[in-house]
Amino acid sequence: MTGREPLGGISLTNHLANPRYGVTPALKDVRIDSPFWSRYIQLVKNTVIPYQYKAIHDRIPEAEKSFAIQNFRIAAGLAEGEFQGMVFQDSDVAKWLEAVGYSLQAVPDSELEKLADEVIDLVAAAQQPDGYLNTYFTIKEPDKRWTNLAECHELYCAGHMMEAAVAYFDATGKRKLLDVMCKFADYIDSVFGKGEGRLHGYDGHQEIELALIKLYRATGNDRYLQLSKYFIDERGQSPLYLTEEWERRGRKTFFPEMKDFGVDYAQAHEPVRQQQHATGHAVRAVYMYAAMADIAAETGDAGLYEACKRLWDNLAGKRMYLTGAIGSQAFGERFSFDYDLPSDLAYAETCASIGLIFFAERMLRLEPNSQYADVLERALYNTVLAGMSLDGKKFFYVNPLEVVPEACDYHNKQHVKAERQGWFGCACCPPNVARLLSSLGKYIYSIRENTIFVHLYAGSEADLKLGAHNVRLVQEADLPSGNKVSVQVYPGEEAVFSLGFRQPDWCPAMHISVNGELLLTEGRSENGYIRIERTWKNGDAVELELEMPIIRMKANPLVRETIGKVALQRGPLVYCLEEADNGNLLHELVLPGNAQLQADFQSDLLGGVTVIRGLAERASASDWNGKLYKPAAAETSVEEKVTFIPYYAWANRACGEMSVWIREK
Known part of the structure; x- marks a missing residue:
């Protein structure tokens, strides 16, 4: 199947108009109240976001300097100096703003909003008249825009700032950053594409593809959807753009080690619809797969959907650690080969598991199948949480499954750390953890046709739009220590619909009662979800007991x-x-x-x-x-x-x- 053929007879032309594509409730409509997760939500809001604000402003003496805000000040003409830090340093500011946006959606905070507005003013001031926004090239190499897409992360940084813009707009209704990024997206659309005089290229580090989908959904501007689709469709086409670009640069590399990575490192070795294995840099891969799933849903592209399923099966079935970590090889932070999962040499980057969660959530909306939620949950509870200390002030970039501290001093294991660090020169993981945990409410429920699916068991209150009905769910859960869950249902007025409860892969049996009456679950399971269809009334209560053996x-x-x-x-x-x-x-x-x-x-x-x-x-x-x-x-x-x-x-x-x-x- 290729092109725009429907997926299994399902037309997926618009994620909002088509009820066959799962819809995730707005973050402001899900309020987490959980003994386990509320601690993390508060930790992110009260500790992690303020700590990272100080880090990007270089106000933590014991942590490695970021230079991120200083670079924006220089680019905006508010300070003098040279660009410092990694070439993608702008993304740290973007991810901080995105985490703030999610936090404000959950709990308004005027002081935090004021800090964010000041940072947004600075970002806007750094934008160039034509819409371009990137502090490295603005400060250091203004004549070399778009000459090293393979390594220099221009489109990657743009994507992260687009995600921040949408999150902040959703939280506050303020358009300043959204307008900045729409102007940048319009400029990018004028640079790339099939037309005469455009670059027939794509990013070396995928990110902008999934960000453009968010921008499209926020604005309704179809150009952003088509640009995202272009980047996906063009990738891996012959002749290979990134190879041609390298030749034009005289085979010079920004990062010396990149010359040894190969084109599969950026998943550019063949067109995405033909790719058979999860390969290359793990974070790039799952960011791309998440965008592919989004585009398949938006356009009804069955070939893209089949590629997503094939790549998922290889990734989750042959290249994933028990902890939900991915990327077994330190060289290139990448996948290696099937079943190569060493515990003590694992790279298992925190960002990669976060990207895996993004991919799983999108596959779950395309097809409510518990295999996707099982992996999402596994990565969330294990690798993502391990990536941050319990006090929210130290972080792991790498998440091995075996550590001997003395071995970490030797070359082949220097990437492995026995203790978390306060910050990193390449600090992609800490703000990634913050933005994921701040947006946790988006991963608990989804709606598809006439069914509300419960994917994660976490204490929460949700206001969900189901057709003509506004349904409020109040969930209480004592996971991960306990095994009991209760969900109270308030449809406003009597309504017929289904609730789908996931039976996790770690749960051999799930006992369910409705209003105190034990429910026979035989015949109710569909793709790992126990579906209960009935006429629901205000105050109806569903009690679950999940067997939780060792x-x-x-x-x-x-x-x-x-x-x-x-x-x-x-x-x-x-x-x-x-x-x-x-x-x-x-x-x-x-x-x-x-x-x-x-x-x-x-x-x-x-x-x-x-x-x-x-x-x-x-x-x-x-x-x-x-x-x-x-x-x-x-x-x-x-x-x-x-x-x-x-x-x-x-x-x-x-x-x-x-x-x-x-x-x-």
Whole structure:
């Protein structure tokens, strides 16, 4: 199938007009009230956003300097100096503004809004008369616009600022940044395309594609949709634009290592509809896949939709870690090959898991299938939360599944850190975490035709538009520690519709009652969702009990690094061993197959977590007499108590070893 053929007979011409394409409620219509998630929402608002404001203004002495705001001041003619920082430093300001926009949608804050307005004024002042906006090229190389799309992130930075503009407009109704970015988008549209005298190129780091879709939805301007589609359609076409561009530059590279990455690094090795594997830089890939899914929905492009499904299957089925992390190779921050998932060498960038969540959410709206929500939840609870310390002031760029601190000093593992950092010269991950958690309300529910789907179980109150009815849902949930969920329904007046409740992949059985009457779920499950259709009245209550056993997870035997090992999962949380609880030399531990494991909530540990306790065996080196090797014999071991903590909470105490996987006896 190619072109604009309908997806399975479904016309997807407009995400607003067509009820067959899932609609996500506006962020202001979903208010989170959850013992677990409210803490993070408040942490982002009260700590992370102010901290990152100081970071981009270079006001944190102990953190690496950002220079981001200073670059805008210089570009606007308000200060003198040279551009400093990474070539894509503008994106840090954009992501901060986007996080502010989401936070203001949830909770208005006049002081925060004032700070954002000041930053927006500065951004607007840095815009050039023709609409161009990029501090690196404005300050340092004004005559070299669009000459190095492969490496220099012009369109990437533009995309992030477009997303910020839409988020801030949705929050405040203020158009200043939106108008700035519409002017920039119009200029970009005049530069790129099929027409005479235009560049037949596309960005090296995908981002603008998904941002243009947001700009299109905010303004209704079809030019932005068509420009996004152009960038997707042109990518990988022969002759390869990025290769030709490199030749025109005399084969010079901005980043020396880029010359060794290959064209698949930017997913430009072949047209996107022909691509079979998740390849190249992981963040670029999932940002592009998210845009592809959006465009498939907006245009009814079945070929693009099939490519999304094929790439999803490869990514989630063969190239994803148990924690929802992706990108196993440090060289190029990229995917390697099927089933290559080393724990101690993993790159697993925080941004990549955030991009995976973007992709999953869009696939979920195209097709309400629990496989997408399962991955979304896995990445959210594990890798994304692990990317930030519990106090919101330190961050991981890389999220390995095994760490030995001494090894981090050696070349092949220097990308792995045993402790989070206050900031980074390349600081894409911290503001990405902030903008995702600030917008968490967008991921809990969606509406498709006459059904409200509940994707995440998180305490919240939502006002949802379902046809002619305004339906309010009040959800209470004690996940991830507990397993009970209740949803009260208020349709205003009696109405017939369906509620679809996801049965997570970690839940072997889900018990549901409506107004106290146990519901027979047989025949109600569709693609992993239990659908309840009835005439709903105000005050109707749905009670869910999700079985939440401790599960021993194994990887496919084709994953060489984890053969003979297990990892523990309970509910959405993957667990790990940490030196603070179990001493060092974690590789010596073996978990017997019959070991009894017990979940135990500890309110005074790591902000309140459920740990898993049990008995393991530790191999003993006492009878080796200093030898490195000896003939095999029965292994001497001693029984030892072990404690597993949620993976997201590791590295919040003393620096030490960590391991997700443990040998199984």
